[in-house]
Each structure stands twice: as structure tokens, then as C-alpha cells.
Amino acid sequence: MILLFVPAAEVSYFDLLMKGGWLMVPLFLLSIISVYIFFDRYIYLKSQKRTDSAFFEMLKNLVKEGKIDTALALCASTDSSESRILTKGIQNLGKPLRDIHELMEMEGKLEVYKYEGNMYFLGVIAGVAPMMGFIGTIAGVIKIFYSISLADNISISLISGGLYEKLITSGVGLSIGIIAYVSYHFLNHKINRLVQSWELQCVRFIDLINNSSK
Numbered sequence: 001m002i003l004l005f006v007p008a009a010e011v012s013y014f015d016l017l018m019k020g021g022w023l024m025v026p027l028f029l030l031s032i033i034s035v036y037i038f039f040d041r042y043i044y045l046k047s048q049k050r051t052d053s054a055f056f057e058m059l060k061n062l063v064k065e066g067k068i069d070t071a072l073a074l075c076a077s078t079d080s081s082e083s084r085i086l087t088k089g090i091q092n093l094g095k096p097l098r099d100i101h102e103l104m105e106m107e108g109k110l111e112v113y114k115y116e117g118n119m120y121f122l123g124v125i126a127g128v129a130p131m132m133g134f135i136g137t138i139a140g141v142i143k144i145f146y147s148i149s150l151a152d153n154i155s156i157s158l159i160s161g162g163l164y165e166k167l168i169t170s171g172v173g174l175s176i177g178i179i180a181y182v183s184y185h186f187l188n189h190k191i192n193r194l195v196q197s198w199e200l201q202c203v204r205f206i207d208l209i210n211n212s213s214k
Helices: 012-017 022-046 053-064 070-079 080-092 097-116 118-148 157-214
Strands: none
Touching: 012 097, 022 097, 022 118, 022 157, 053 070, 053 080, 053 157, 080 097, 080 157, 097 157, 118 157
16 A cells, blocks of 8 residues: 655745634734834833933032022933933922922822833733633634534544634734733833932932031
8 A cells, every 4th residue: 555645735924824813903903013112112211311420410519509590401401311300309409308309209200101101001912912812712612613513524624624723813812912021021121220220319319408408
């Protein structure tokens, strides 16, 4: 007996993805949204300026000398999160330290909101995309078993043919979810680094006011 081995027909990745059904459309849209949000936030965070030690030394000397208007002009010319938070502190000099600190913290929260932007949706997509993929697979499996119940005989092709197509949505959903999850935490890490930078400057500024008042 002669066995003939017929090689399986090659399928392009695009054609394979299209076999996932209509759920591939919302999954595709979620992937585009994820990529857009990531690059939008990454470029924005990358563009944020940081003040150096020379800036703070100049600001410290100006505050000590009582040149408040010059200090405010220096902060305005820098145009960074740190300078805007320090501006809030300088504008409220003369108030109790606790009030100044709270006002600077409120300004800092506004800066964090600017950093985050639409990042919230990355976290949502990280959870929704895999579940949407599983829904597609479960719906496909239900359809397969329904077809089996109507068929007179059970064949491997009847089961495997539809099953591999429905598993595509799970694979794509998980991939999108992983990318969104990693992107979200990567951007969070960059935000935390920026926040740590200006929190240090805020502490130094409060110490400066506290020492000057003694």
C-alpha cells in the first residue's frame, strides 16, 4: 500500500486572521487605539523638561534675596512640571508651610493628570481584549458542537476545521491584552520617574522656606 502525503496548503497571516470572524473587527480597533495611546503618551512624556541643580540654586538665591518677581520669571521661562509646581509655592509665600505644601501637592496632581491623559483606556483594553477573544472562541465552540449534534457522523475535520479558526480570536485578544498591559506599566514607570524628580524639588523648596523663616 502506497501512502501519499499531501502537504498542507500555506495560509497567509492575513487570511488566517480573517478566519477569526466578525470579532476581529473590534479587536483590530482596540489594537489601533492601544498603539495610538501609547505613542501619544510616550511622545508627551519624552517632551517633558526637567530642571537641573543649577536652576534650583538660582531659584534658591532669588528667594533668599526676596526677588520674588525674578524667581517667578525664571520658573515661567523654564516651562516644566517642576517649575509650575514651584511657581505655586512661590506665589503663596507668607502662608503657613502646611498650606503651601498642600497647594503644591494639588498642582502636582494636575500635572499627573496631564501625564496620564488617556492611559486609563490602556488598562481597560488590557482586560477587555482577552475576554473578547475568549467570547469569540466560546461562541465558535458552541457552534461546532451544535453542528455535531445535527450531523449523522462525527469527523475530525468537522471539529478541527472550525475550532482552529475560533481559537484565533483568543490568540489575538491575548496578544492585544499583553501589549496594552506592558505599555500601560511602561508609561506608568516613566510617570513615576518624573513625579519623583519634582517631588524632590518640592521637598527642597519647603526646606528652603522653613530654614529661611527661622
